[in-house]
Amino acid sequence: MRLPVNRSLFIPFIVAGDPSADLTVDLALALQDAGADVLELGVPYSDPLADGPTIQRAAARALAGQMTLPKAIQLVADMRKKGVKIPIIIFTYYNPVLQLGEESFFALAQENGADGVLIPDLPFEESGPLLELSERFGLPLISLVAPTSKQRIEQIASAAQGFLYCVSSLGVTGVRETLPESLGHFLGEVKRHSRVPVVVGFGISTPEQVAMLKDACDGVVVGSALVQKIEQLLERLQTLEEKNAAIAEFASYARSLAAPLREPCSSR
Amino acid sequence: MEHVPNEHGRFGDFGGKFVPETLMLPLEEIETELDKALADESFRQEYIRILQHYSGRPTPLTFAPNLTRQLGGAKIYLKREDLNHTGAHKINNAIGQALLAKRMGKKKLIAETGAGQHGVAAATVAAHFGMECIVFMGEEDMKRQELNVFRMKLLGAEVVPVLSGNRTLKDATNEAIRYWVAHCDDHFYMIGSVVGPHPYPKMVREFQRVIGDEAKEQFLAGEGTLPDVIVACVGGGSNAIGMFYPFLQDDVRLVGVEAAGKGIDTPHHAATIAKGTKGVIHGAMTYLLQDEYGQIIEPYSISAGLDYPGVGPEHAYLASIGRVRYESVTDEEAVAAFQLLAQTEGIIPAIESAHAVAKAVELARQMTPDETVLICLSGRGDKDVQMMMHHLGVKEGEDVASAR
Numbered sequence: 001m002r003l004p005v006n007r008s009l010f011i012p013f014i015v016a017g018d019p020s021a022d023l024t025v026d027l028a029l030a031l032q033d034a035g036a037d038v039l040e041l042g043v044p045y046s047d048p049l050a051d052g053p054t055i056q057r058a059a060a061r062a063l064a065g066q067m068t069l070p071k072a073i074q075l076v077a078d079m080r081k082k083g084v085k086i087p088i089i090i091f092t093y094y095n096p097v098l099q100l101g102e103e104s105f106f107a108l109a110q111e112n113g114a115d116g117v118l119i120p121d122l123p124f125e126e127s128g129p130l131l132e133l134s135e136r137f138g139l140p141l142i143s144l145v146a147p148t149s150k151q152r153i154e155q156i157a158s159a160a161q162g163f164l165y166c167v168s169s170l171g172v173t174g175v176r177e178t179l180p181e182s183l184g185h186f187l188g189e190v191k192r193h194s195r196v197p198v199v200v201g202f203g204i205s206t207p208e209q210v211a212m213l214k215d216a217c218d219g220v221v222v223g224s225a226l227v228q229k230i231e232q233l234l235e236r237l238q239t240l241e242e243k244n245a246a247i248a249e250f251a252s253y254a255r256s257l258a259a260p261l262r263e264p265c266s267s268r
Numbered sequence: 269m270e271h272v273p274n275e276h277g278r279f280g281d282f283g284g285k286f287v288p289e290t291l292m293l294p295l296e297e298i299e300t301e302l303d304k305a306l307a308d309e310s311f312r313q314e315y316i317r318i319l320q321h322y323s324g325r326p327t328p329l330t331f332a333p334n335l336t337r338q339l340g341g342a343k344i345y346l347k348r349e350d351l352n353h354t355g356a357h358k359i360n361n362a363i364g365q366a367l368l369a370k371r372m373g374k375k376k377l378i379a380e381t382g383a384g385q386h387g388v389a390a391a392t393v394a395a396h397f398g399m400e401c402i403v404f405m406g407e408e409d410m411k412r413q414e415l416n417v418f419r420m421k422l423l424g425a426e427v428v429p430v431l432s433g434n435r436t437l438k439d440a441t442n443e444a445i446r447y448w449v450a451h452c453d454d455h456f457y458m459i460g461s462v463v464g465p466h467p468y469p470k471m472v473r474e475f476q477r478v479i480g481d482e483a484k485e486q487f488l489a490g491e492g493t494l495p496d497v498i499v500a501c502v503g504g505g506s507n508a509i510g511m512f513y514p515f516l517q518d519d520v521r522l523v524g525v526e527a528a529g530k531g532i533d534t535p536h537h538a539a540t541i542a543k544g545t546k547g548v549i550h551g552a553m554t555y556l557l558q559d560e561y562g563q564i565i566e567p568y569s570i571s572a573g574l575d576y577p578g579v580g581p582e583h584a585y586l587a588s589i590g591r592v593r594y595e596s597v598t599d600e601e602a603v604a605a606f607q608l609l610a611q612t613e614g615i616i617p618a619i620e621s622a623h624a625v626a627k628a629v630e631l632a633r634q635m636t637p638d639e640t641v642l643i644c645l646s647g648r649g650d651k652d653v654q655m656m657m658h659h660l661g662v663k664e665g666e667d668v669a670s671a672r
Binding site for chain 1 (some may be wrong): 287291293294449551560563
């Protein structure tokens with residue numbers, strides 16, 4: 001996976017098929033235009049254990065529109081055709097991968113132009129067979145570390161591929177008003193052990209939070225805040241005359257979240 | 269048979285820990301403390317003491333003479349888990365896990381519940397040990413089991429309605445796990461069945477095996493031999509594992525009974541082993557009801573306690589090696605067995621346990637009077653009486669026996 005160097009990464013997350021397959025492609029393009037460096041494409045799942053209500057609702061909308069894991073992966077090819085060039089990570093729970101077949105999953109992801117995969121309910125200990133496939137297909141399996149990882153950080157960080165995803169605080173995905181004070185220390189600890197960029201996600205929803213985190217990590221993941229924005233724009237996105245304006249509003253919201261990362265470096 | 273689970277929490281291909289990274293450390297802490305506790309004689313004694321003096325163990329082994337006579341086949345015995353405090357086997361596990369929580373210095377319990385039996389057990393031990401308790405329950409189940417909701421509140425627990433999915437046990441479990449992810453620093457998650465990530469299936473088995481250990485001793489003392497067949501119902505499967513586990517090495521036929529709902533060839537059932545495929549649910553590799561894309565399918569059963577789309581990984585393993593035979597019983601067969609046991613023996617079983625009774629009746633008929641069948645009567649039917657009234661369409665003043 002080719003990541004920009006000397007630049008804080010802005011990594012938005014959206015759910016494939018929310019509110020429709022076509023709109024997901026449009027929203028991906030909008031995010032690229034807004035300065036996204038990597039796109040996390042979420043695959044809707046019936047029982048998303050790591051997700052809060054916002055992403056649960058998005059998944060339910062996408063599933064109601066018959067979105068599936070294979071269709072979500074095929075959306076990557078559509079995005080490429082429409083000009084999305086940034087790396088795309090397939091974010092999916094493990095069970096759909098098992099049903100598709102682990103090898104078929106990697107083959108399909110590679111064929112359709114995805115750049116990596118992230119499985120939030122597959123911890124290091126259970127990831128053996130997938131790591132092998134990830135290497136064979138050249139698609140990094142992105143690892144997560146959490147505030148509870150403690151002595152596990154070194155092991156996970158030293159084996160991390162692509163980038164390393166730090167979970168900001170205890171809990172599931174979703175907008176948080178405050179982030180824990182210990183976050184800076186945690187990120188420092190992770191950075192000490194990691195050879196790949198360290199990004200932080202879960203709960204990041206305002207430009208102020210992004211600004212605060214900018215110097216402590218190599219990038220931020222923003223999910224629920226963007227999905228919430230899509231939820232607010234649902235009707236307009238699906239109305240022919242309003243669609244373009246709604247997409248523009250979404251892009252400008254994404255740009256406002258990325259903006260603090262683009263300001264000149266404060267002294268490090 | 270190999271020793272299961274292994275150090276990775278695997279029962280053959282099944283089990284394991286498929287959870288978000290945040291939960292790996294809490295699971296490891298529970299595993300370490302559980303192993304210490306199980307090796308600690310004083311922990312064991314305390315557990316047994318509370319079972320005896322608080323829950324009323326040992327529960328009796330009851331011969332069912334009238335049912336036996338009526339069927340004209342094998343002799344039928346009942347292991348009376350219905351006589352436990354709070355009315356079901358669930359309390360065995362709740363006491364064990366509360367003791368472990370106490371040992372770990374945790375004073376706040378999280379539980380999920382379907383029919384409300386585990387929720388009531390959790391709320392009960394929380395009151396007994398002076399702990400806080402938060403119970404997640406699907407909104408639909410809260411409607412179906414209003415009495416148990418009040419019972420939990422009476423015991424001092426907070427009951428949180430779950431609005432996601434079909435608003436039943438699966439969704440309550442999702443929400444309990446999500447809450448645990450956010451509060452794992454000071455809360456203990458008390459799972460109610462032999463499901464979930466390692467070490468839960470093992471832990472719940474260890475706290476439920478008292479059923480089988482007692483039954484074995486009582487049966488040997490009374491009959492001088494072991495039963496020919498043992499039957500237990502399986503939702504997640506904790507009463508069944510508790511009963512079966514001490515008999516796994518013996519020459520005893522073990523039969524697990526899943527809920528066939530309106531029939532396993534309809535979409536409305538909870539027969540996970542019969543109709544499910546391998547996959548991951550609630551942190552464990554097991555059989556589950558899912559579509560071809562790996563989305564979990566909502567199960568159905570008249571019994572809220574069997575209405576679960578997965579099954580304990582140890583059951584998946586025992587099915588895969590052929591040690592336990594898993595069969596299924598429909599709503600209607602269970603309802604008939606519910607009435608039959610009430611009328612022949614004066615014992616109203618939980619609708620869950622009535623599934624085991626139905627299968628045992630069928631098996632006993634085909635056996636000879638010198639053979640024996642042992643049923644795990646996992647709970648009592650008080651909680652189901654109201655539902656059964658509606659189901660049987662009994663009108664005021666009407667004779668119950670003539671209904672339907």
